[in-house]
Amino acid sequence: MQKEVIERTVSFLKSWLSLRYEQCDLPGFAVAIAVDGNVVLDETFGYADLAKKEKLTADHLFRVASHSKTFAGTALMQLCEEGKLNLDTPVVQYLDWLKAHKDSRVANVTTRQLLSHSAGIIRDGLDADCWLYVKDFPDIERLKKELLEADLVFDTNLKMKYSNHGYGLLGLIVEAVSGKPFNQYAQDHIIAPLSLKNTGPEITAEAASRLVCGYSRREWVKGKERLPLNVKVSTRALSAATGFYSNAADLCKYFSAHIQGSGHLLKDETKKEMQRTQWPVTNSTFNQEYGLGLQVDKVGSRRVIGHAGAFPGMATRTLCDPQSKIVVSALTNCIDADPTAICRAVYDFIDHFEGHARDSAQVTAERAAQQERFQGRFVNLFKVMDVLPRGDQLIGIDPSSWTPFMDVEEFEVVDDHTLKMTRGNGFAFEGEPLKYTFGENGKAVSLRCGGYTMQAEEHYRRALEALDAQARAPQPV
Numbered sequence: 001m002q003k004e005v006i007e008r009t010v011s012f013l014k015s016w017l018s019l020r021y022e023q024c025d026l027p028g029f030a031v032a033i034a035v036d037g038n039v040v041l042d043e044t045f046g047y048a049d050l051a052k053k054e055k056l057t058a059d060h061l062f063r064v065a066s067h068s069k070t071f072a073g074t075a076l077m078q079l080c081e082e083g084k085l086n087l088d089t090p091v092v093q094y095l096d097w098l099k100a101h102k103d104s105r106v107a108n109v110t111t112r113q114l115l116s117h118s119a120g121i122i123r124d125g126l127d128a129d130c131w132l133y134v135k136d137f138p139d140i141e142r143l144k145k146e147l148l149e150a151d152l153v154f155d156t157n158l159k160m161k162y163s164n165h166g167y168g169l170l171g172l173i174v175e176a177v178s179g180k181p182f183n184q185y186a187q188d189h190i191i192a193p194l195s196l197k198n199t200g201p202e203i204t205a206e207a208a209s210r211l212v213c214g215y216s217r218r219e220w221v222k223g224k225e226r227l228p229l230n231v232k233v234s235t236r237a238l239s240a241a242t243g244f245y246s247n248a249a250d251l252c253k254y255f256s257a258h259i260q261g262s263g264h265l266l267k268d269e270t271k272k273e274m275q276r277t278q279w280p281v282t283n284s285t286f287n288q289e290y291g292l293g294l295q296v297d298k299v300g301s302r303r304v305i306g307h308a309g310a311f312p313g314m315a316t317r318t319l320c321d322p323q324s325k326i327v328v329s330a331l332t333n334c335i336d337a338d339p340t341a342i343c344r345a346v347y348d349f350i351d352h353f354e355g356h357a358r359d360s361a362q363v364t365a366e367r368a369a370q371q372e373r374f375q376g377r378f379v380n381l382f383k384v385m386d387v388l389p390r391g392d393q394l395i396g397i398d399p400s401s402w403t404p405f406m407d408v409e410e411f412e413v414v415d416d417h418t419l420k421m422t423r424g425n426g427f428a429f430e431g432e433p434l435k436y437t438f439g440e441n442g443k444a445v446s447l448r449c450g451g452y453t454m455q456a457e458e459h460y461r462r463a464l465e466a467l468d469a470q471a472r473a474p475q476p477v
Contacts, residue, residue, distance in 0.1 A: 032248030065309030073293015171240030214313015359391025
């Protein structure tokens with residue numbers, strides 16, 4: 001990818017993500033982007049702890065929950081490469097105690113089925129209140145007991161049915177085959193080789209000191225406030241399913257290692273198998289699929305791999321495009337955020353600036369300079385609009401959304417002070433002019449769109465501050 005495309009995208013995203021934080025009701029979020037293994041953006045917004053007014057920084061850590069499953073999948077695929085494990089061998093051959101299960105179908109369960117969530121195993125056991133912080137997460141003995149007590153929900157190899165308990169079982173398989181507890185194996189064979197300094201399989205005292213505070217949605221108590229949640233709990237026997245902590249930059253580095261040709265973690269043929277679709281996810285919004293420890297999604301024309309994570313008080317997502325070698329990670333510290341929307345929007349902007357660079361190859365320098373004077377962010381009480389270049393034309397998008405390219409307006413240059421909306425929503429001002437006013441420095445101060453004045457963002461903010469100061473000033477008696 002061209003260096004200038006990345007630089008332009010990153011520069012724009014810093015401003016846009018800052019605006020989105022101001023508009024969103026989120027305690028905080030972190031976003032990182034890596035290209036070909038190099039982190040090119042690592043930004044944080046908001047607060048790690050609202051009560052302490054502690055600003056979120058890149059040094060803070062998040063519980064990344066089901067991202068853990070990708071580490072479990074990697075560990076098992078490494079053991080396959082070493083010849084210590086066969087994906088299609090029934091797991092009862094590695095875990096003798098499973099032979100006592102009263103459901104005879106359990107004897108057919110394989111590692112591949114567990115990795116792809118097609119073993120039919122119950123999702124979270126018969127008592128899952130550990131996820132509500134009512135009880136502790138299960139230790140190994142309790143996990144074994146819960147697995148033995150629950151029959152398969154579906155027959156094996158029938159459909160994709162997500163299971164945290166199934167991944168707890170995979171952690172036990174790693175220990176049985178490698179001779180090391182899962183957490184130690186992950187540390188030695190995945191985290192240390194990649195020098196992931198901010199990542200671990202289970203919370204430690206040092207990690208806990210850097211962990212963000214997690215928050216509920218706005219609850220029906222205490223004036224609809226977000227309740228702080230204790231995210232420093234041990235997930236014990238479910239660390240392979242949900243125990244990991246990390247930050248956005250480390251996750252970008254980790255998923256970059258899963259790209260073919262990186263030379264890290266696994267052979268390329270093994271990576272292909274891990275990333276290959278095993279099952280479609282039924283009734284999913286974006287026609288998602290699942291590989292071996294990896295979610296598979298479509299973002300526009302991109303086929304991306306990665307994983308989401310949902311921990312009480314956290315919502316996280318990482319997407320990796322193996323073709324372009326671009327990884328995006330978004331981490332939030334409240335349970336009702338949508339980090340997937342953040343990641344998808346970042347890819348949308350990357351696609352936009354890539355497309356602009358491609359389409360503008362024939363645009364003259366004079367034409368590009370003429371376009372540049374019209375670009376920027378413009379605001380009034382009703383609307384926020386970003387005017388951006390797209391090849392030989394200009395477009396308007398709504399930056400007040402995680403889907404800013406959903407309803408694009410198109411403009412053509414009429415003269416040095418005027419654009420015309422050539423395409424827009426039927427409720428917009430299609431066919432009407434946009435008349436610009438410029439300052440002495442040549443920068444746009446405002447524009448008139450459909451008769452309405454929109455100010456450049458910095459001027460709008462100044463006007464609001466002046467109004468606020470006027471309202472707060474003592475009034476004459």
